[in-house]
Amino acid sequence: MSELMSECEHPQGDILGKCAICGDIVCGECYQSVFNAMVCSNHGEDLFDEGAWEMIGFYTAEDPLDERRYFLNEQNITTLVSENEDQVLELYVPTEAKEDAWEILRGTSEDSIECLKCRVFYSKEVGTCPMCGVGPETSEPKE
Numbered sequence: 587m588s589e590l591m592s593e594c595e596h597p598q599g600d601i602l603g604k605c606a607i608c609g610d611i612v613c614g615e616c617y618q619s620v621f622n623a624m625v626c627s628n629h630g631e632d633l634f635d636e637g638a639w640e641m642i643g644f645y646t647a648e649d650p651l652d653e654r655r656y657f658l659n660e661q662n663i664t665t666l667v668s669e670n671e672d673q674v675l676e677l678y679v680p681t682e683a684k685e686d687a688w689e690i691l692r693g694t695s696e697d698s699i700e701c702l703k704c705r706v707f708y709s710k711e712v713g714t715c716p717m718c719g720v721g722p723e724t725s726e727p728k729e
Contacts, residue, residue, distance in 0.1 A: 599615050600613055601613055602614055602624060603624050604624070604631075605613070605617070605624060605625055605626035605628070605647065606621075606623035606624055606666050606667050606668060606717055607625055607626070607629055607664060607665065607666050608626065608628065608629070611626075611630060612624050612625075612626045612627075614654070618634040620633070620634060620635075620636055620639070620666060620668070620678065621636060621639070621666065621671075621678065622668055622669075623666060623667065623668035623669075625666070627689070629664075633664070633666075633680070635653045637681075637682055638680055639666060639668060639678040639679065639680060639681065640678065640679060640680070640681045640684040641677070641678055641704075641705040641706055641707070641717070642654075642677050642678065642679050642684065642687050642688065642691070642705075642706055642707065643677035643698070643706055643708060643716070644674050644676055644677070644706065644708040644709065644712050645674070645675045645698075645708070645709045645712075646673075646675070646709045646711040646712060647675075647676060647677065647709070647711075650695060650697055650698065650709060651665070651667065651675050651677060652709060653694070653695065653699035654677060654694070654695075654698075654707070655667070655677070656692060657690055657691060657694055658679065658691070660688055661686065661690055663679055663680070663683045663686060663687050663690070664679065664680055664683070665677060665678065665700055666677055666678040666679075674712060674716065679706075684705070688705050691707055691709050695707075696712060697709060698710075699712075699715075699722045701715035701717065701718065701720060703715070703718050703720060704718050706718040710722075
C-alpha cells in the first residue's frame with residue numbers, strides 16, 4: 587500500500603486527487619463534488635451543499651490564492667477552491683463567514699481588485715469582476 591493510499595479510509599479505492607478544502611487524498615468512494623471540486627468525507631454534510639458557500643475571489647495563479655487561504659485559515663475560516671472552465675481559480679467561504687472573510691482580506695494585496703458591488707476580490711489579470719463585469723476604473727474607491 588502506498589503512503590498516499592494510507593491517508594484514505596478506503597485502501598482499495600482509486601486515488602482521484604486531493605480535497606479542495608483540506609488537501610487530504612480522496613478516492614472514488616470517499617468524495618463529494620462541490621463546484622466541480624472534490625471534497626473529502628471528513629467535512630460536515632452541510633459543506634457538501636453548494637448553497638452553503640459564497641464566492642470571495644477569482645485568481646489566475648495559485649500563489650496569491652494560497653496567500654488568501656492562509657489569511658482566512660488563520661482566522662478559522664474554511665475555504666474551498668475550484669477551477670472554472672476558463673482556468674480561473676475560484677475561492678469560496680461558508681456563507682456565514684463571508685463578511686468576516688471580506689474584512690480579513692481587504693487591503694491584504696496590491697495584486698487584487700475589490701468589487702464593492704459583488705464583495706469579491708479578483709486578480710488584475712482577470713480584468714473585470716467575473717460576476718458583474720464592472721472594471722476597476724468604475725468601481726468605488728477604497729474606504
